Amino acid sequence: MATEILMPALSPTMEEGTLAKWLVKEGDTVNSGDILAEIETDKATMEFEAVDEGVIGKILVEEGTEGVKVNTPIAVIGEEGEDMSAAEASAPAASGDDGAKEAQESAQPTAAAQPADPPQSDRSPDWPEGTEMTTMTVREALNTAMVEEMERDDGVFLMGEEVAEYEGAYKITQGLLDKFGAKRVVDTPITEHGFTGIAVGAAFGGLKPIVEFMTFNFAMQAIDQIINSAAKTLYMSGGQMGAPMVFRGPNGAAARVAAQHSQDYAAWYAHIPGLKVVMPYTAADAKGLLKSAIRDPNPVIFLENEILYGRTFEVPVLDDFTVPFGKARIAREGSDVTIVSFGIGMSYAMEAAEKLAEEGVDAEVVDLRTLRPLDYGTVLDSVRKTNRMVTIEEGWPVGAIGNHLSAHVMTHAFDYLDAPVLNVCGKDVPMPYAANLERHALVTTDEVIEAVNQVTYR
Amino acid sequence: MAAKKTTTKPNISADELKAYYKDMLLIRRFEEKAGQLYGMGLIGGFCHLYIGQEAVVVGLEAAADEGDKRITTYRDHGHMLACGMDPKGVMAELTGREDGYSRGKGGSMHMFSKEKDFYGGHGIVGANVPLGAGLAFSDKYRENDRVTFTYFGDGAANQGQVYETFNMAALWDLPVIFVIENNQYAMGTAQQRSTSTPDLYKRGEAFGIPGEMVDGMDVLAVKAAGEKAVTHCRAGKGPYILEIKTYRYRGHSMSDPAKYRTREEVQKMREERDPIDHVRTMLLDGEHATEEDLKAIDKEIKEIVNESAEFAKESPEPALDELWTDIYAAEIPQEA
Numbered sequence: 001m002a003t004e005i006l007m008p009a010l011s012p013t014m015e016e017g018t019l020a021k022w023l024v025k026e027g028d029t030v031n032s033g034d035i036l037a038e039i040e041t042d043k044a045t046m047e048f049e050a051v052d053e054g055v056i057g058k059i060l061v062e063e064g065t066e067g068v069k070v071n072t073p074i075a076v077i078g079e080e081g082e083d084m085s086a087a088e089a090s091a092p093a094a095s096g097d098d099g100a101k102e103a104q105e106s107a108q109p110t111a112a113a114q115p116a117d118p119p120q121s122d123r124s125p126d127w128p129e130g131t132e133m134t135t136m137t138v139r140e141a142l143n144t145a146m147v148e149e150m151e152r153d154d155g156v157f158l159m160g161e162e163v164a165e166y167e168g169a170y171k172i173t174q175g176l177l178d179k180f181g182a183k184r185v186v187d188t189p190i191t192e193h194g195f196t197g198i199a200v201g202a203a204f205g206g207l208k209p210i211v212e213f214m215t216f217n218f219a220m221q222a223i224d225q226i227i228n229s230a231a232k233t234l235y236m237s238g239g240q241m242g243a244p245m246v247f248r249g250p251n252g253a254a255a256r257v258a259a260q261h262s263q264d265y266a267a268w269y270a271h272i273p274g275l276k277v278v279m280p281y282t283a284a285d286a287k288g289l290l291k292s293a294i295r296d297p298n299p300v301i302f303l304e305n306e307i308l309y310g311r312t313f314e315v316p317v318l319d320d321f322t323v324p325f326g327k328a329r330i331a332r333e334g335s336d337v338t339i340v341s342f343g344i345g346m347s348y349a350m351e352a353a354e355k356l357a358e359e360g361v362d363a364e365v366v367d368l369r370t371l372r373p374l375d376y377g378t379v380l381d382s383v384r385k386t387n388r389m390v391t392i393e394e395g396w397p398v399g400a401i402g403n404h405l406s407a408h409v410m411t412h413a414f415d416y417l418d419a420p421v422l423n424v425c426g427k428d429v430p431m432p433y434a435a436n437l438e439r440h441a442l443v444t445t446d447e448v449i450e451a452v453n454q455v456t457y458r
Numbered sequence: 459m460a461a462k463k464t465t466t467k468p469n470i471s472a473d474e475l476k477a478y479y480k481d482m483l484l485i486r487r488f489e490e491k492a493g494q495l496y497g498m499g500l501i502g503g504f505c506h507l508y509i510g511q512e513a514v515v516v517g518l519e520a521a522a523d524e525g526d527k528r529i530t531t532y533r534d535h536g537h538m539l540a541c542g543m544d545p546k547g548v549m550a551e552l553t554g555r556e557d558g559y560s561r562g563k564g565g566s567m568h569m570f571s572k573e574k575d576f577y578g579g580h581g582i583v584g585a586n587v588p589l590g591a592g593l594a595f596s597d598k599y600r601e602n603d604r605v606t607f608t609y610f611g612d613g614a615a616n617q618g619q620v621y622e623t624f625n626m627a628a629l630w631d632l633p634v635i636f637v638i639e640n641n642q643y644a645m646g647t648a649q650q651r652s653t654s655t656p657d658l659y660k661r662g663e664a665f666g667i668p669g670e671m672v673d674g675m676d677v678l679a680v681k682a683a684g685e686k687a688v689t690h691c692r693a694g695k696g697p698y699i700l701e702i703k704t705y706r707y708r709g710h711s712m713s714d715p716a717k718y719r720t721r722e723e724v725q726k727m728r729e730e731r732d733p734i735d736h737v738r739t740m741l742l743d744g745e746h747a748t749e750e751d752l753k754a755i756d757k758e759i760k761e762i763v764n765e766s767a768e769f770a771k772e773s774p775e776p777a778l779d780e781l782w783t784d785i786y787a788a789e790i791p792q793e794a
Contacts, residue, residue, distance in 0.1 A: 008497030011713035012504065032490065033707065033728060035721070044715040051494050070499055112778035157599070183599065189629070194588050194622025201592015204577050205527070207599060228582050229589060237570035238560035239784040241577070273785050297787040 002057060002078035005036065008048055009070040014041045018066045019074060023047075028056045029080070036075070037063070055080050121377030122327050126288065127316040134317050139309040141283035142172050142248075145290035146210065148320070150180055153208060156294055159186040159199055160212030160249075169214045170250060170309055196222035196247075200229045203243040203299075210294060213249035216265050216303065230299040231274030246293045248302035251279070252344060252394050253431060253442060255307070262431035262438075264395035266343065269301040270371040271399075276325060277372040279303040281346035283313035285369055288323030296325070305344045326373035330382070334364035337452050338382040340405060341392040342368040345443065348424075349392050352448035361456060371401060379405060380413050387418040388455040394443055397425035419455040424448055470678060472746035478520065478677045479737045480755055482512035485536040486734060487763045488545055489708075492535065492552055495767060496712045501552045505566045508536035510707040513733035514639050515540035517680025518607055518700075521688050525602070529577040529590040530609035532567035533639075533706075537609065541574045545766035555773035562776040563784065584617025586610060587636070591627045591697075594634035605691040609637045613644025615658050621665075624697070628665040631696035635687045636662070638701045639674070645710040646718040659701035669699030675731040705731070 018040040030050045037048045057076040061068055150156045162169050164177040164187040177185045188195040199209040213219045234242030253262035269277045276298050280286040293300040332353050341349040346367050353363040364382050383389050391402030402423030427441045489507040496505045519540045530537045538548050551558025551569050559569045569579040580586035590608025597604040615638055627634050638658045642649050659669035672683040687698040705727045709716045741747040
């Protein structure tokens with residue numbers, strides 16, 4: 001049967017091209033793979049090969065013709081001895097339209113709306129009133145969370161540098177090797193890109209890896225595996241497979257380790273759909289959120305902080321204590337201003353709130369706890385009450401979490417604001433080494449107080 | 459066509475040989491059709507065809523058992539067809555339609571089938587290599603004897619993460635076969651311009667990983683090498699490297715002017731080393747099949763491919779609310 005040869009699209013962006021040269025003539029026999037013509041695209045001149053075998057019946061577009069639209073019939077090919085006039089007659093003059101365009105046009109014109117966030121914020125307590133409490137460091141809380149989850153699910157394993165025999169560079173994994181053995185507590189070589197990829201593959205294979213980065217600075221070596229492989233596969237596979245796993249380790253500035261070892265990645269990871277991002281402050285949250293992270297069927301970025309590891313907090317004594325994602329914690333109730341923070345930023349927030357109270361300013365402090373999902377409802381409720389907001393984070397000011405929250409509050413609670421929202425961030429510089437410079441590069445409590453004074457016009 | 463006699467290679471029956479012929483021909487005709495649909499604008503973006511390399515996946519699939527896993531790069535259509543995925547679903551994904559394997563959200567480079575243990579379809583050169591070792595890690599952890607075929611090209615063989623992976627795969631005795639499909643060009647860069655030492659199968663030596671070079675235009679040679687590698691991995695001896703010398707007839711992707719090699723070079727490979735012609739000749743010379751038998755196979759394959767193309771054109775575009783699904787899992791995906 002005679003078939004038309006159509007002007008091909010030879011690049012993702014090509015809409016038309018020049019039929020530069022015919023390399024066959026009417027009556028020629030061609031085989032699959034033979035070059036028929038040279039076609040100039042927007043990028044280059046390309047050879048155009050025959051797909052079917054047959055005889056060139058009629059050339060419909062002369063060589064040298066410019067602006068030939070993709071899908072215009074340019075020749076007719078048929079079997080030897082066949083009459084090809086029928087096919088020729090059916091060839092439309094020079095329209096580029098066909099099935100492809102049609103398919104595109106069949107799409108409904110209106111875009112589907114993003115599913116709305118739950119309207120009500122969840123203000124239920126994290127544990128029942130009267131629960132017995134104990135004290136614990138953040139370090140112990142993280143360790144306990146892993147022990148409990150590894151006991152609960154034998155598919156959970158831990159891998160990273162110095163996690164087993166050395167018991168963790170920051171001693172978060174103390175005792176795990178003894179308890180669970182080398183199969184489930186795996187020391188890796190110093191090779192973040194590789195072992196992160198292996199962990200993501202193991203998650204595809206049905207395990208639940210916990211990857212410890214000695215610090216999140218080193219996760220930069222593995223960021224392609226975290227984003228392109230872990231975060232996107234569920235979507236790219238139409239829901240068939242994903243990466244249920246946790247990436248955890250210390251994040252942000254520690255003390256005097258300078259630029260390459262001091263950086264807050266909260267905003268970086270919070271940018272990525274497909275990841276969940278957790279950044280706890282208290283030991284109770286560290287424990288409850290890490291347990292939730294390990295159980296979560298998605299890749300979770302769990303950002304810890306070296307300075308917080310040794311701090312002690314109250315933790316509820318419960319058999320199986322978890323904290324859900326997307327539920328902020330009101331760390332201090334107040335009515336004059338909303339201070340929003342997360343992770344170590346909370347220590348500045350709480351200190352500032354106490355000092356402000358002495359001056360008669362009653363601040364409400366919201367600890368976001370998770371950045372993806374983010375509890376917008378609690379922030380908005382608080383701002384509607386106080387009419388003022390200050391955000392605090394150690395990360396850089398450009399593209400900060402605080403920027404995003406400011407925009408969200410402006411969009412959804414503009415009429416409630418009595419002052420512009422202020423973002424208190426780390427300074428827009430690489431972290432310096434000198435002690436005095438480092439102090440100035442980080443957020444200070446005084447800066448938080450000053451920002452609150454500004455938004456309360458004091 | 460009951461087997462009249464075995465071929466010169468032992469343990470290969472006429473039926474097997476015909477099956478390889480059929481599987482390779484399906485890939486070739488499917489890819490030709492994909493190229494055609496790309497030219498018509500029905501397939502968009504990047505589209506990397508497997509034409510010329512068919513014997514690699516067909517040979518290795520012949521060495522694989524139920525439950526073995528496979529993972530590859532963006533030149534993945536052949537791998538999917540060879541492991542038994544439905545040509546209709548693959549083609550419909552290429553056209554970005556609802557009935558595609560990823561419901562139109564992955565496209566040519568990102569397709570998966572949990573059912574067939576096909577773990578993608580990955581677009582970043584080299585990134586699927588540690589992922590493949592990770593799949594093998596999961597099998598070793600679960601203490602079964604499955605192996606993972608991890609395919610990548612001569613271009614990816616220069617990525618650092620490949621060597622990080624070799625190190626750990628050897629250190630932990632992971633049951634992974636690293637299949638280097640050496641088609642001799644990393645996009646437009648010939649191997650000798652990108653690679654300080656040409657023998658990629660030796661690249662595991664520093665890690666104690668055995669490797670061998672295989673003629674990738676001979677499906678039986680590939681199968682034999684694959685069986686050897688599988689036996690090694692299943693015995694718990696750790697990873698194995700197969701450097702399979704092959705050749706792609708088409709450009710790197712559809713939008714490749716291919717000025718880095720001569721037309722004659724391509725033509726010579728096609729005429730002298732074509733993997734499908736090779737089996738065809740064996741079938742005819744060994745009197746395992748007649749011209750008519752092969753014509754019938756050709757016709758059958760053409761029908762399957764045409765059906766897949768029709769299906770891929772007819773399948774509707776995904777509903778717009780698909781935009782917002784599969785970003786997060788509500789439950790842990792079931793283990794295969």
